[in-house]
Amino acid sequence: MNVGSENESDLLDRARGGDPDALNELFARHRDRLRRMVAGRLDDRLRARVDASDVIQEAQLEVLQRLPEYLANRPLPFYLWLRLEVGKHLIYVHRRHLGADKRDVRRDVPIGSPGMPDPSSTALAAALVAAGPSPSQDAVRAEQADRVRAALDRLEPGDREVLALRHFEMLSRGETAAVLGITDAAASKRYVRALDRLETALAGAVGA
Numbered sequence: 693m694n695v696g697s698e699n700e701s702d703l704l705d706r707a708r709g710g711d712p713d714a715l716n717e718l719f720a721r722h723r724d725r726l727r728r729m730v731a732g733r734l735d736d737r738l739r740a741r742v743d744a745s746d747v748i749q750e751a752q753l754e755v756l757q758r759l760p761e762y763l764a765n766r767p768l769p770f771y772l773w774l775r776l777e778v779g780k781h782l783i784y785v786h787r788r789h790l791g792a793d794k795r796d797v798r799r800d801v802p803i804g805s806p807g808m809p810d811p812s813s814t815a816l817a818a819a820l821v822a823a824g825p826s827p828s829q830d831a832v833r834a835e836q837a838d839r840v841r842a843a844l845d846r847l848e849p850g851d852r853e854v855l856a857l858r859h860f861e862m863l864s865r866g867e868t869a870a871v872l873g874i875t876d877a878a879a880s881k882r883y884v885r886a887l888d889r890l891e892t893a894l895a896g897a898v899g900a
Contacts, residue, residue: 732860751781811856817841843893851886
C-alpha cells in the first residue's frame with residue numbers, strides 16, 4: 693500500500709511498532725501546521741538563528757518515544773497532541789538559547805496555553821494584517837502591523853492566545869476548545885470577546 697494513501701490510525705499503529713517511515717509520513721501531513729505554530733511562538737530574539745523546520749525535526753525523536761503512551765489513551769486528537777509535544781520542545785529550545793544570558797527563563801518563556809510558549813505579538817500582528825501587492829502598500833501594511841502589535845501587547849495573555857489559535861494557527865473552533873480545555877460555545881465567546889478587545893485597543897491607539 694502507498695504510505696500516502698494510508699489513514700492516520702494505520703500510520704499510528706505502524707509508528708508505534710517503530711516504523712520510522714510511518715512517523716515521517718505523519719509529520720509530513722501536519723508539517724505546515726506545525727511550522728506555522730512554531731513560527732508564531734518563537735521568541736523574536738531567536739528568529740535570525742532558529743528555524744521552525746529544525747525545531748520540528750528535533751522534536752520527532754521525542755514524539756516517537758512518547759507515542760506509545762499517547763496511543764494507550766489518546767487524550768487528544770493526534771494533531772493536537774503532536775502540536776503540544778512540539779511545543780514542549782520549543783520551550784526547551786527557548787531555554788537552551790535564552791538561558792545563556794542568565795535571565796529567568798520563566799520570563800523568557802511565559803506559558804500561554806498549557807505547555808506552550810506565548811504567541812509572538814509580532815507574528816500575530818503580521819498575520820492579522822494582509823500583505824499589499826505593491827511596495828507602497830507594503831509600507832502601509834508595516835505601519836498597520838506595528839499598531840496591531842502594540843494593541844496586542846495591551847491585551848490579556850488569554851485574549852492573545854485565542855486570537856493566535858484561530859488567526860495564526862488556523863485551528864477550528866473545536867480544536868481551539870480542546871486546546872483551552874473549554875466547550876465549543878465558550879471558545880466562540882472567548883474568541884469574539886478577544887476580537888472586541890483588540891478593536892477597542894486599536895481604537896484607543898488611533899485616538900491617542
